[in-house]
Amino acid sequence: MSAPDFAEQFRQLVDAFDAIPGVGPQAARRMGRYVLSHSGSRALGESIVQARSSLNHCAQCRMFTTETLCADCSAAETSDALFPGVLLVVEQADEALHWREQGYTGPVFVLHGVLSPVAGVGPTQLGLAQLKQRIAALQSQTLWLALQSDTAKGAGAEPSVEARATELFIRQMLPDKDVSLMNDNAITQAINDAIGETGCR
Ligand SMILES: [Zn+2]
Structure with missing residues (x-):
């Protein structure tokens, strides 16, 4: 059971990194290994989740902001x-x-x-x-x-x-x-x- 789980998760990780412009399959695999073997990757994951959940586009200039309008437009x-x-x-x-x-x-x-x-x-x-x-x-x-x-x-x-x-x-x-x-x-x-x-x- 555990081997397919790892294989599937590793494949998803590599695919996710591979989708980043400029990152090829080789680099994506290295990033996947990093995520699995370094404790710092937990902070990386949390930063990604936080950025994606708290930032949206400013209604006027489309700059990233946590509010409806960014500081400049406000x-x-x-x-x-x-x-x-x-x-x-x-x-x-x-x-x-x-x-x-x-x-x-x-x-x-x-x-x-x-x-x-x-x-x-x-x-x-x-x-x-x-x-x-x-x-x-x-x-x-x-x-x-x-x-x-x-x-x-x-x-x-x-x-x-x-x-x-x-x-x-x-x-x-x-x-x-x-x-x-x-x-x-x-x-x-x-x-x-x-x-x-x-x-x-
Ligand atoms: Zn703005």
Whole structure:
């Protein structure tokens, strides 16, 4: 009885890790072994359960939050002196944190992915109707799209096919807005330009 139980559980663990983008079967097996043999994996498991059960998407910007609105949206401050009319649209929530650390103080919107028909990710999954509402509420004129998909290629990498398809979709959805697909270097430059122009840093 115990051998099939172990086999089945180990297979489920490996499959779960293998489903993570960038993790192949070999690494997934190593992670499965780690989970079974290290006491630290209990804390890992608890962190995963806690994050999944307590965090949801902010109703306005889709940033992860434990409340209905995140701290930024609760503050209700919509215009930003350094980045007037700019809305930074990021692929993943942690990227919003990254750009905040780099000095970006304007509003953000999190897509939680890019368009990918193969993976079943469409406009609904990315919250694009919500994005449109957000832009109307903020009266944003300029969208900085921080979409690369392929972070392994580094800060200067060209955007992925999915990122370009997402850009095209958003551009067509918002024909009167200035939409720019930017890599990390371009966003860093734009932030530094905005900060530099006002002499705040
Ligand atoms: Zn928010």
